[in-house]
Amino acid sequence: MPIEETPGPLAGVRVVEAGQLLAGPFAGQLMGDLGADVVKVEPPGSGDPMRQWGREKPHGHSLWWPVVARNKRSVTLDLRREEGQRLFLRLVEHADVVLENFRPGTLERWNLDYDRLREHNPGIILVRVSGYGQTGPYSGRAGYGSIGEAMGGLRYITGEPDRPPSRTGLSIGDSLAATHATVGTLAALLHRERTGQGQVVDSAIYEAVLAMTESLVTEWDVAGYQRERTGPILPNVAPSNVYPTADGHAILIAANQDTVFRRLAATMGEPELAELPAYATHGARGSHQEELDQRIADWTAKHDADALLDLLHEAGVPAGRIFRAEDMLADPHYAARDAVVRVPDPTFGTLAMPNVVPRLSATPGSVRWTGPTLGEHNEAVYGDLLGLDADERAALGAAGVI
Known part of the structure; x- marks a missing residue:
């Protein structure tokens, strides 16, 4: 049949x-x-x-x-x-x-x-x-x-x-x-x-x-490097973290690429950050990850989540909320794509x-x-x-x- x-x-x-x-x-x-x-x-x-x-x-x-x-x-x-x-x-x-x-x-x-x-x-x-x-x-x-x-x-x-x-x-x-x-x-x-x-x-x-697991085994085999638990970040990949907002939300921002970080710095009103030796390159930002994250968190904490996302999206900086099921059911992009x-x-x-x-x-x-x-x-x-x-x-x- x-x-x-x-x-x-x-x-x-x-x-x-x-x-x-x-x-x-x-x-x-x-x-x-x-x-x-x-x-x-x-x-x-x-x-x-x-x-x-x-x-x-x-x-x-x-x-x-x-x-x-x-x-x-x-x-x-x-x-x-x-x-x-x-x-x-x-x-x-x-x-x-x-x-x-x-x-x-x-x-x-x-x-x-x-x-x-x-x-x-x-x-x-x-x-x-x-x-x-x-x-x-x-x-x-x-x-x-x-x-x-x-x-x-x-x-x-x-x-x-x-x-x-x-x-x-x-x-x-x-x-x-x-x-x-x-x-x-x-x-x-x-x-x-x-x-x-x-x-x-x-x-x-x-x-x-x-x-x-990406290059986890290869890193150990060649360089003796063991990846460890790092919470919400990846070591030496910055900025890419969850940041607070004035209205109590948390926004994930991923701006670790050089061109994207320049857009983020300009959006923060500090375009010169992208030229500083500590932040100008991917490797430099990774070496100064903690202080850079704190600097960005101080800025995001001054904005409500919706306004912050509007700024970031307009500037072409990848950013978004951390969704729960109720957010998925209410989101227009989810709805548009079924x-x-x-x-x-x-x-x-x-x-x-x-x-x-x-x-x-x-x-x-x-x-x-x-x-x-x-x-x-x-x-x-x-x-x-x-x-x-x-x-x-x-x-x-x-x-x-x-």
Whole structure:
């Protein structure tokens, strides 16, 4: 049966998502946003624990689930049972991608390793997201995103210098691994289009975090320099900090480039600052970072936030507020670009959530529906796609397989 036509560049691609929680499912969300038909496989009865996660649960319903499971179809299937494994392999025959984020070795224990998947679908792409990757001495360890953030180097450099390492307030390690898994999937799909061959995409959380750490390892390897926690600044990059205003707000100003700093100095009414040896170059400003920040803070503290931003924007100096959710929902630029989209939801009426990123001019993605109920698409997938009749589906349900 052909996939129901959906908008987006991945329309016509079917992804069977067998993961849970965040790292795998966020990759599924990204692919679904781009138009893929994502069939999410969940354990009967309980489903993905993400259905219950989140800080706020009005009426007992998660507000995270409708976002991370959007654009997906839900089927129930017990992969621990042989009948469930056989049914999963039938799904694989109709798929382009299998996405999973179990601990390495789990698919192998279920007799669903890549070689067996390939027997049923030679072009299948198996995308595997895990804490430490599929190989190496740590591969068998349990690995959450927070552990990957620590091992990948992000935690050590996050926070204030006089306090223990902090976290970002988001599950950034999981999300980075999912994003890299999606990039790998797209590359594998292109390779298969050219050669007909599938492959395994191995995305480790700690490596996805490591990939974001710029020259951190190289600096230590060559110069013995270890980046440390520096709070709201980057050492030797000035001015780029958060500055106070007269009405109690905080404005981020980033004017560390020479030409931009000259514009900032002129806006402050002190154009001569840009000519002083202490501030004339990027390196000099970095060496005098603390005193320069104080000088700018003394100036910003004399202005209300709106007036200050007007001055800076008119002068071409990058500056902005530090947004919270309520600011995003009220901001005209967010509104003009539909950065936040409101999606109908059977439980909540409508839900605001981030729109699809990135934007494609010819084949844009879309948010078509919020996270489905558990097993909502059993009939469509097992009946229409796999051809199981009502009696077969009923028997599998009674046996607890689906």
